[in-house]
Amino acid sequence: MGDVTESGERRHHGNRxxxxENARRAVLHAVDDLLVEVGFARLTMEGIAAKAGVGKQTVYRWWPSKVDILLEALGDDLVEELSPPDTGDLRKDLCAHLAAIASFLTTADAGAVFRTLLxxxxxxxxxxxxxxxxxxxxQHARDRLPLERAVARGELPSDVDLDSAVExxxxxxxxRVLVTGAPVPPEFTDGLVERYLREHQPE
Amino acid sequence: MGDVTESGERRHHGNRxxxxENARRAVLHAVDDLLVEVGFARLTMEGIAAKAGVGKQTVYRWWPSKVDILLEALGDDLVEELSPPDTGDLRKDLCAHLAAIASFLTTADAGAVFRTLLxxxxxxxxxxxxxxxxxxxxQHARDRLPLERAVARGELPSDVDLDSAVExxxxxxxxRVLVTGAPVPPEFTDGLVERYLREHQPE
Amino acid sequence: MGDVTESGERRHHGNRxxxxENARRAVLHAVDDLLVEVGFARLTMEGIAAKAGVGKQTVYRWWPSKVDILLEALGDDLVEELSPPDTGDLRKDLCAHLAAIASFLTTADAGAVFRTLLxxxxxxxxxxxxxxxxxxxxQHARDRLPLERAVARGELPSDVDLDSAVExxxxxxxxRVLVTGAPVPPEFTDGLVERYLREHQPE
Amino acid sequence: MGDVTESGERRHHGNRxxxxENARRAVLHAVDDLLVEVGFARLTMEGIAAKAGVGKQTVYRWWPSKVDILLEALGDDLVEELSPPDTGDLRKDLCAHLAAIASFLTTADAGAVFRTLLxxxxxxxxxxxxxxxxxxxxQHARDRLPLERAVARGELPSDVDLDSAVExxxxxxxxRVLVTGAPVPPEFTDGLVERYLREHQPE
DNA sequence: TGATAACCGAGACGGTACGTCATGTCTTCTA
DNA sequence: TAGAAGACATGACGTACCGTCTCGGTTATCA
Known part of the structure; x- marks a missing residue:
């Protein structure tokens, strides 16, 4: 009490x-912005430091390279954006989740980070x-969740290979996203789900 | 890249x-060697020219960047290593072809070039x-070939979506190769084929 | 003939x-200017390159450090500014020469370079x-010249130690210049000459 | 520097x-050691603090720069090492004193500090x-002392310009020390004394 | 006898300059 | 006239110090 008197936001210059935390956040925001602005090839440690208003040494002190910064900037984005829903209906859950994956990989900013890192x-x-x-x-574990729940509900036989299913x-x-560059519309992801259910769901 | 369009015989670059042609070959060999020796990140135009015993200008004259050299170094490797067999039996053709793809991507030198470019x-x-x-x-067209032949032979119904099948x-x-890094043994590729045939092949 | 067509001044980008020569001259001028503008302590290789409109690498290619540039910038300034006159009169020659030395060390731009290097x-x-x-x-040899000439003319005995005399x-x-910082007026340098002549010149 | 002005007993810095005082001594010893070990150019505030086992702030608190530390490290070395003797004989005093100066400037550790600062x-x-x-x-005042005493004793006429004599x-x-780098043996300093006495001492 | 105020070590901070490396362009000489 | 050699301007690299700052800990008087 008494030393956060200024504005609730602590001004911190670092100490042993x-x-x-300010510097950390500034760097992570800068790297996100710059990846969109100039692309990965022209993303530089120097540019990140400048954009973040931070010394280069501070960047190097905490991250060995720009991919490490991206890795931290990716943060929990996958968890937040790619956690499957749980509606109690396998078809619905899978369709929504696969569509979310497709959308994340092709349009989200965090998806661009993820694709770059891949x-x-x-x-x-x-x-x-x-x-x-x-x-x-x-992410693989999250991708399995709808299937595990379906097994628990009896929607799927208990002997199906869920890892294979995810793959x-x-x-x-x-x-499509990484290799052919073809678009990934909902019809495509829905088709994948239908095919899977046709094969595995007991009538 | 792209300048093999004329007559099947590579157009003659360079001085009268x-x-x-010597320089070109030297550069392509150098880039192959260096990719293995130092990795893509430390592959430089400067280093390629030095290794090839060639002037930098000569490298820049024919290729705008290191990825263009790799692209040309990749050459017809996909055609040569990933053309499916034609045994008259769909299962055999597919199993062999998928195993070849897996092996190419995970162990072949040219596969490393391809993965890097991807x-x-x-x-x-x-x-x-x-x-x-x-x-x-x-490559996609080549991947379709066994299926097309099977349709022609009547092994597959003529209304199946072959592009989807390839995907x-x-x-x-x-x-597995690009994302999870899991190994891709023949059992895995055979499983993919079995699953496909079970679904589509009329009994 | 034919490639100096532009303006008599050759544009030169370097070759093996x-x-x-342009770059060399630009650097030497830049270092002279900057030494006066910002002083030795804030004279940097980076600043020199920028002022000269030259790449840092070019500076480092030819000079290991800023003092080496200063050394080259000093050039023949000592020869040009501190060559003693030869009037045929020892007193006159020495007075003029010592005054020139004092002036060079205390006021000339090249003198500042020389003092910095010392x-x-x-x-x-x-x-x-x-x-x-x-x-x-x-410079020591040049400082001896008036005395040597005086010996040749018989103004000084032939057995005097001229090196000691110079010292x-x-x-x-x-x-005064390097240690006490006291001013060095002509009266002072003339006094040195008088004292020397009083001691050594045969009446 | 300069805070020994109060009472002969060093004013107590720091924590009231x-x-x-420990920190101060550690810094002064460190700077002496480091000057010998790495030379002036690579002597840094950071290095001094580390060597002294002291925080950088503590160094900056008491000395603005490394030359200020050297200046304090020089301390009373000139007084201690370059106070002329008083034997009652001008020739002896001067010869001993000039030899001491030469030796101090060329060989003593404190002399190296002094030359660096100059x-x-x-x-x-x-x-x-x-x-x-x-x-x-x-130091100039100390250099005058033998001459002043000689005047008082009547060894020198009372109208000689003692400042000029010192110079x-x-x-x-x-x-020799600062410019030409020539050695400064006793014969040389004795010669200077002889020459001076020959000129000024009444026969 | 505890509060307190200055200093202590440590080291993170925003910076500047370092000296090196690679880029892509240009110029020269050689074959 | 293409090719090798390599100098050029540019700009990022990763490091070392700069001088400032904040931190938690250490005193020894004085309230």
Whole structure:
């Protein structure tokens, strides 16, 4: 009490007991803005620091490279934007979730970050590991949720391979987004769901 | 890239005494070597020229950037390594072809080049266009071939959507390779084929 | 003929067979200007390059550090400004020469460069060596000239130690300039000459 | 610097109950060590603080810059090492004193500090002023002492210009040390004394 | 006898300059 | 006249210090 007297917002210049939260936030916002403004190739540590109004050393102190900043900027965006609904109806849940994935990957800002990171991960094994451990593994678990719930409800037989199911459902979406560049409309994702249900759902 | 359009025989670049073909080959070899030695991130025009024993100007004269060199170095590798067999049996053809795709993407040198280019294409729309026009479109056509032949033979009904079929077959493979990093053993690709045939092949 | 068509002044971008004379001159002028404008402490390689309109790499390619640029900028200034006259009269020659030295050290732009270099040489043995070999040794020889001529003319006995004479004449000037900071008016330098002549000139 | 003006006993810096004296001593020792270890150019406030085991703020609290620390580290070294003897014989006093000056400037650790500061003073007017006021003026007075005593004893006529005498005696020494880098053996300093006495001492 | 006020170490902060590397352009000489 | 060599202007790299700041801890008098 007494030293936050100014405006509720703490002015922090850093000290040995902790980094500056202001600087951290400024960098993460700057990297988000710049990725959209200039693209990944022209995204530089120097530009990030300048945009954030922060010293370069401060950026390097906390992040080894621009992909590490992007990784942190991605944050919990996948969790927030790609958690499947739970309506009690497998078809509905899957259709909504796959459409959300398609929309995230093709139009969301955070999706652009994610695609960029996936791209870099193709020739950066360290990034690949981090990305998989921190985000993709978790996303896979979220992608399974509607199916697990359906099994619990008896909508799906209990012996189906849910991991394979996820791959069959989201694989074609990623293939279009990352490889062919074809659009991913709801009809396409709905089709994936229909096909899956036709095959696995007991009549 | 794109200058093999004339006569099947590569147009002769360069000085009228004919040394540019040497330079071209030297550059393409250098880029292949360097990609393995130092990785994409540390692959530079400067380094390529030095390794090839060629002037920088010569490199810039024929290729605007390192990805263009890679694109040309990729050459006809997809055609050569990923043309499906034609045994007269759909199951055999598909299993062999999908296994070849998996192996190409995960272990072949040319596959590493392809994955790198796919990665860069995630934030380089020009590269994305070139890659799709010159390679991915053609590969998609090759991926359809076994199915087209099966339709012709009556192994498949004539109304099946072959493009969708390709996406369902190769999508999960790309998903594993590009996203989750999970291994792609023959059992996995065979499973994809089985599932497809179970659904579409009239008994 | 034919490629100096523009303005008599050659635009030169450098090539393997020689450096750009334009760049060299621009850097030397820039360093002279900046030393006066901002002083030695705030003279930077970066600032020199910017002022000269030249890339930093070009500066580093030809000069290891700012003192090396100053050394080259000093050029033949000592020769040009501190070559003693030869009037045939020892008193006149010495008075004029010592006054020139005093003026050079205290007021000339080139004198500021020289004093700066002398200052740095106090803690930079490499610079000290260069400075002495390239400039101070030669200046000492020039300082001796009036005395040598006087010996030849018979104005001075042939057995006087001319090196000592130079030290006694110019030592006190440098002492005032470099150590005490006292002004060095003509009366002072004339006094040094008088004292020397009183002691050595046969009546 | 300059806060020894009060009572001969150093005013107590810092925490009003007295720990700063430790820090002060640690800094002065560190700067002495570092000057020898790494040289003036690579002597930094950061390095001094680290070597002294002291916070940077503590260094900045008491000294604005590294030259100020050196100035304080120089302390009373000139007084201690360059106070002339008083044997009652002018020749002896001068010979001993000039030899001491030469030795101090060329070989003593404190002499290196002094030469470095003189060097910096060539392009730092503030330092030049401090150095002259705090040390050089006093040294000049000490350099006069043997001559003043000789006048008092009648060894020298009372009308000689003692300031000029000092300049003629020590000027050539400083010229050798600071400019030409020539050695300054006792023969040289003795010669200066002889020459002076020959000119001024009544037979 | 506890509050307090100045200093302590540590080190993060926004900066500037460092010296290096790669970019893409230009110029020269050689074959 | 293309090719190798490499200098050029540019600009980002990652590091070192600068001088300022904030932090939590340490005193030793004085209220």
């Amino acid at each position: 007991y902790g980094r500056s 791209g870099q991960a193709q020739h950066d094994p360290d990034l690949a590991r981090l990305l998989r451990e921190d985000h993709i593994r978790g 069959q459902l989201v694989g074609p979406i990623h293939y | 005494y004919g040394r540019s 990665g860069q294409a995630q934030h380089d729309p020009d590269l994305a266009r070139l890659l799709r026009e010159d390679h991915i479109r053609g 369902q077959l190769v999508g999960p493979i790309h998903y | 067979y020689g450096r750009s 200052g740095q040489a106090q803690h930079d043995p490499d610079l000290a060596r260069l400075l002495r070999e390239d400039h101070i040794r030669g 006694q004449l110019v030592g006190p000037i440098h002492y | 109950y007295g720990r700063s 060097g910096q003073a060539q392009h730092d007017p503030d330092l030049a002023r401090l150095l002259r006021e705090d040390h050089i003026r006093g 003629q005696l020590v000027g050539p020494i400083h010229y």
